[in-house]
Amino acid sequence: MAPKDQAAPAHGDGGDGTAPGALRADCANCFGLCCAALPFARSADFAADKAAGEPCTHLRTDFRCGIHADLRERGFSGCTVFDCFGAGQKVSKITFGGEDWRKAPETARRMFAVFPVMRQLQELLRYLTEALAWPQARPVHDDLRRALDTTERLTHGSPEDLVDLDVAAVRRDVGALLERASELVRATVPGPRRKRRGADLVGARLDRADLRGADLRGALLIAARLRTADLRGADLLGADFRDADLCGADLTGSLFLTQPQANAARGDAATRLPKGLDRPAHWR
Structure with missing residues (x-):
């Protein structure tokens, strides 16, 4: 594997x-x-x-x-x-x-x-x-x-x-x-911080969503649409991104995002990843 x-x-x-x-x-x-x-x-x-x-x-x-x-x-x-x-x-x-x-x-x-x-x-x-x-x-x-x-x-x-x-x-x-x-870390992120820990967001339409500093630990984001969403400073530990659409999304500064999570998602040249993660080969 x-x-x-x-x-x-x-x-x-x-x-x-x-x-x-x-x-x-x-x-x-x-x-x-x-x-x-x-x-x-x-x-x-x-x-x-x-x-x-x-x-x-x-x-x-x-x-x-x-x-x-x-x-x-x-x-x-x-x-x-x-x-x-x-x-x-x-x-x-x-x-x-x-x-x-x-x-x-x-x-x-x-x-x-x-x-x-x-x-x-x-x-x-x-x-x-x-x-x-x-x-x-x-x-x-x-x-x-x-x-x-x-x-x-x-x-x-x-x-x-x-x-x-x-x-x-x-x-x-x-x-x-x-x-x-x-x-x-998230206390320093400006604006309201959403608490969606463990939330069932399978297939959710979150295009252009402001998720800066959000708590998305363990959230189910399978096949969710997150096109151009702002995930800077969001806690993504254990979030399930299988087949999630991250085209154009900004994940710079997100917390605990791993390479397997990025690999499981879909993205494009406009998707911004945290430093240290590779752009998956299957992304457009």
Whole structure:
């Protein structure tokens, strides 16, 4: 399910996931974990069913995708939007020391169990790193740094430690801190700030909407129309942008928008993304 067949190391990292900015998938240094560990069901995003722990039929012996160039055309658009936030290379190179699950099949079950836990921790590292870059969140920077260090240490635990980790509790603790950082930033955004957390906005027509500083955490924006909408300073953590129309929308300065969210949406040359995100190849 990796979005790239031959990905360059992220942010200058050597591929082992140890560099501070190694928070995006580096498929060249991963044992195809997203293509083997995770399940998917036949749907608009996937053309077939696959059970967790069962390697995808398109995964080659070199851990590359055999249909990478044609994933969308072959009905696997879900693969093109996925990013493990660097979990794949960290599990492959650090947690299991470069041990290939095909050459050492006794490691496969543990490796596949560790991967989804590691992905959640890496995602939290991505959010904490972003929040630390916000000057407005300076009152909680010390707490953010401590949470970042603690979460990073957790990612270097043993396979047994990672499988047994109460990752939901970690997410709750970090989530409360991220929420406080978001509030500090959004308090500086001029005008009224809409509260649409978790709102069902599937198919909503929000063209030209002023959503500056809005709380859209976990909002369902599937197939919503957000053409030329202003989302500057909006908290987008966990918002579902699948097939959302972001043509001409301004998302600069939005909070917690990730590459998978952008990849899941539709946009064009006029769509403005936050610094650090790539314009998806399928956008017009």
